[in-house]
Amino acid sequence: MQAVITLWKGSCLLPVKLQKILGKVFGNFLLIVASKRKRIARANIQVCFPLMTSQQQQKLLCNNFKCLGDSIFQTGSAWFWSDVKIQEGVEYEIKGLELLNNTNTKLGNLVLFKHSQHLELDARLLGLNVEIFGVSRSHNSPIMNKLQNQGRLSSIKATADKNNPRKFLKWLMEGKNVLYAIDQDYGWENSIELSFFQNPAATITTTKKIIDVTKCNLVFVNSYFKKRKLVLELELINHSDLDSGQLAQKINNLMEEKIILHPEEYLWVHRRFKSTLGKNFYK
Numbered sequence: 001m002q003a004v005i006t007l008w009k010g011s012c013l014l015p016v017k018l019q020k021i022l023g024k025v026f027g028n029f030l031l032i033v034a035s036k037r038k039r040i041a042r043a044n045i046q047v048c049f050p051l052m053t054s055q056q057q058q059k060l061l062c063n064n065f066k067c068l069g070d071s072i073f074q075t076g077s078a079w080f081w082s083d084v085k086i087q088e089g090v091e092y093e094i095k096g097l098e099l100l101n102n103t104n105t106k107l108g109n110l111v112l113f114k115h116s117q118h119l120e121l122d123a124r125l126l127g128l129n130v131e132i133f134g135v136s137r138s139h140n141s142p143i144m145n146k147l148q149n150q151g152r153l154s155s156i157k158a159t160a161d162k163n164n165p166r167k168f169l170k171w172l173m174e175g176k177n178v179l180y181a182i183d184q185d186y187g188w189e190n191s192i193e194l195s196f197f198q199n200p201a202a203t204i205t206t207t208k209k210i211i212d213v214t215k216c217n218l219v220f221v222n223s224y225f226k227k228r229k230l231v232l233e234l235e236l237i238n239h240s241d242l243d244s245g246q247l248a249q250k251i252n253n254l255m256e257e258k259i260i261l262h263p264e265e266y267l268w269v270h271r272r273f274k275s276t277l278g279k280n281f282y283k
Contacts, residue, residue: 012076019073027069041268048197063264071117078124079151096234100130100177108172108216111179115267122223127155133171134159134179172214196252202275208244224262
C-alpha cells in the first residue's frame with residue numbers, strides 16, 4: 001500500500017497536461033479491470049436514465065470512468081499540492097462565495113454538496129478562499145484513513161465524524177461553515193424512503209434537525225467542469241415551512257437537477273439504491 005501511495009504522490013508531480021492524458025488512460029483501464037464498480041455504475045445509469053438508448057448509456061458509462069481516472073490526479077492535487085501550486089495550476093471560479101462570509105449575522109452555514117468525483121478538489125478550493133470545516137466518514141483502511149485526514153486538513157480547518165454530531169453542531173452554532181454530503185445510501189438509521197431519479201432511495205432526514213438545533217443557513221454548492229475550468233456555484237436553499245421529509249426530498253430534487261447537467265462527473269460507482277432496490281440489484 002505504501003508503495004502505491006508513493007507512486008501516486010510522484011505521479012502528481014508530473015505536468016498537468018500529462019496527468020490529464022494519464023487520467024483518461026487510467027479511466028479506460030479501470031473500465032476493463034474494475035468489473036464490480038463498472039457493474040454498479042451501469043446499473044445506476046440504467047435505472048436513472050431509462051430514456052437513454054443503450055448506446056447513450058454505454059457512452060455515459062465510459063465518460064464516467066474517464067472522469068474517475070481524472071479524479072485520481074484531482075484528489076492527489078487536492079491532498080499533496082501546496083496552496084501556491086493549487087492557485088497556479090488549477091483554473092477555477094467560485095460563484096456566491098459571499099454566502100459563506102456572513103460573519104455579521106453570526107449564523108453558521110451547513111454547506112451541502114453532491115458526490116462529484118472531484119469533490120476533494122472542490123473542498124480544497126473552497127478552503128483556500130474561506131474558513132471551512134467538514135463532516136466525514138472514516139476510511140476502512142487505517143493507512144488510507146490517515147492519508148485522507150492529512151489531505152483534507154490541508155484545506156479544511158477540522159473534520160468531525162458523521163457519527164459525532166455534537167462536534168459539527170457546535171461549529172455551526174459558532175457561525176462556522178460546515179461541508180456535509182448526504183447523497184449516499186447510509187442505511188435506514190436517520191433515513192426514510194424518498195424519490196431520487198424517480199426511484200426509491202434511502203435518504204437522510206437529519207438536515208432539518210441540524211437546522212432546528214443550530215439555526216444555521218442551508219447552502220448548496222454545485223461543481224462542474226466548464227472546459228478546463230472548475231466552477232463552484234453556491235446558492236441558498238429555502239427551507240421555511242418544510243418538514244424533515246419535505247426538505248430531504250427538495251434536496252434530492254436539487255441534487256438530481258444538478259447531476260443531470262453533468263452526469264459523467266457524478267460518483268455512479270456507489271450503490272445508491274442498495275437499501276431499496278436490494279443488494280442483488282447490483283449483481
